[in-house]
Amino acid sequence: MLSSDMSAHDSATDAERISLLDVPALRADTPGCVNVNHLNNAGCGLMATPVLSAVLDHLNLEAAIGGYEAAAARAEEVRGFYAQIAALINARPENIAFSGSATHAYATALSSIPFEPGEVILTTRNDFVSNQIAFLSLRKRMGVRVVHAPDLPEGGVDLDAMAALIREHRPRLVSATHIPTNSGLVQPVAAIGDLCRDADALYLVDACQSVGQYPVDVQRIGADMLTATCRKFLRGPRGSGFLYVSDRVLAEGYEPLFVDMHGARWTAPDRYEPAPTAARFEEWEFPYATLLGCAAAARYAQQVGLAAIAERTPALAARLRSGLAGLPGVRVLDRGAELGALVTFAIAGWRPEPFKAAMDARGINSALSHREFAQFDFTEKDVDWCLRLSPHYYNTEEEIDEAIAAVADLAA
Numbered sequence: 510m511l512s513s514d515m516s517a518h519d520s521a522t523d524a525e526r527i528s529l530l531d532v533p534a535l536r537a538d539t540p541g542c543v544n545v546n547h548l549n550n551a552g553c554g555l556m557a558t559p560v561l562s563a564v565l566d567h568l569n570l571e572a573a574i575g576g577y578e579a580a581a582a583r584a585e586e587v588r589g590f591y592a593q594i595a596a597l598i599n600a601r602p603e604n605i606a607f608s609g610s611a612t613h614a615y616a617t618a619l620s621s622i623p624f625e626p627g628e629v630i631l632t633t634r635n636d637f638v639s640n641q642i643a644f645l646s647l648r649k650r651m652g653v654r655v656v657h658a659p660d661l662p663e664g665g666v667d668l669d670a671m672a673a674l675i676r677e678h679r680p681r682l683v684s685a686t687h688i689p690t691n692s693g694l695v696q697p698v699a700a701i702g703d704l705c706r707d708a709d710a711l712y713l714v715d716a717c718q719s720v721g722q723y724p725v726d727v728q729r730i731g732a733d734m735l736t737a738t739c740r741k742f743l744r745g746p747r748g749s750g751f752l753y754v755s756d757r758v759l760a761e762g763y764e765p766l767f768v769d770m771h772g773a774r775w776t777a778p779d780r781y782e783p784a785p786t787a788a789r790f791e792e793w794e795f796p797y798a799t800l801l802g803c804a805a806a807a808r809y810a811q812q813v814g815l816a817a818i819a820e821r822t823p824a825l826a827a828r829l830r831s832g833l834a835g836l837p838g839v840r841v842l843d844r845g846a847e848l849g850a851l852v853t854f855a856i857a858g859w860r861p862e863p864f865k866a867a868m869d870a871r872g873i874n875s876a877l878s879h880r881e882f883a884q885f886d887f888t889e890k891d892v893d894w895c896l897r898l899s900p901h902y903y904n905t906e907e908e909i910d911e912a913i914a915a916v917a918d919l920a921a
């Protein structure tokens with residue numbers, strides 16, 4: 510759908526990118542679109558009808574015939590979750606574990622690495638807050654060292670510096686967040702993967718904000734492990750995520766610190782045998798309705814087309830960014846060679862909660878980011894908080910312009 514009034518955004522290329530999808534049809538499939546201008550997809554995307562139906566149908570079945578019986582009746586569809594997620598990220602179903610959140614998947618992955626005191630975790634200054642806290646916790650308990658690669662002056666990790674740090678420290682683990690929660694930055698995760706392969710370092714990628722927004726290919730990235738959540742740009746239900754683990758990770762015997770009766774078999778009173786697949790990173794209990802919703806969301810994203818999504822979504826964000834950049838009292842904070850669909854800005858003269866409430870009152874969904882979410886990034890940008898707007902492909906150009914007008918009004 511090409512808008513006739515592209516005045517806020519004068520690049521023909523971006524206009525062409527924005528036009529790739531049948532947005533009215535996609536909105537008709539998204540019940541929430543009639544209620545809100547939802548620019549909080551980096552928080553939680555609006556579910557599409559097939560996703561909602563998959564969740565509700567299964568809950569209804571559980572109520573009708575019993576929870577265990579419903580899971581047995583839907584066993585094939587449950588297996589389909591692994592195939593759908595595998596297809597989404599170019600993996601095999603055996604390499605996928607369901608998880609209740611990206612954070613749980615990440616902690617489970619970290620717990621599988623038998624760190625020795627003094628070993629190095631090499632990461633970036635834009636890794637997700639909870640990952641950074643987990644590294645500090647490992648430092649406290651296991652005595653690992655946490656090293657942060659510096660950023661380039663224009664934003665984003667400095668790959669040459671990272672290569673030098675890999676040579677210097679021979680890290681036990683390299684970790685990078687593809688798109689951080691606190692800015693539009695897209696990190697060069699495939700290039701980092703090349704560095705890890707050359708050095709034979711274990712590589713863990715947080716793809717929470719990129720899955721569903723971009724094609725994510727674990728082979729191209731060269732990830733040994735990759736985590737994501739399903740509720741954000743993938744538009745799945747809350748309480749769902751997944752962990753990818755490579756064949757190498759499985760073959761080398763990595764297993765979480767706590768494995769349960771689903772992840773392993775108790776083969777003798779003093780022995781257990783971990784599952785041969787990524788199931789060893791899962792637990793026995795599953796929210797089956799949520800898992801089926803997740804599978805539906807992955808199928809839906811692939812039907813819409815990740816390439817088209819990756820064209821339209823960042824282009825809408827670029828339109829938003831350029832509209833906000835022209836407003837007095839507004840400072841757009843996103844920096845880096847490549848920017849995705851998270852748009853962050855500071856606004857003079859406002860406190861965070863009243864500003865978000867004023868956006869809420871206009872029917873525009875947004876999110877606040879605070880310095881505690883981004884100690885390095887926000888210190889460098891000299892901000893204590895910012896507002897984050899994150900469009901998705903089903904948002905319209907008019908909704909973007911409405912948000913720009915709302916911020917202009919509030920800034921004035």
Ligand SMILES: Cc1ncc(COP(=O)(O)O)c(C=O)c1O
Pocket residue numbers: 551609610611612613637686688689690715717718737738739750
């Ligand atoms: C980059 C990134 N990683 C991880 C997470 C955590 O995801 P979850 O809340 O599913 O644990 C988030 C959530 O905002 C995120 O933005």
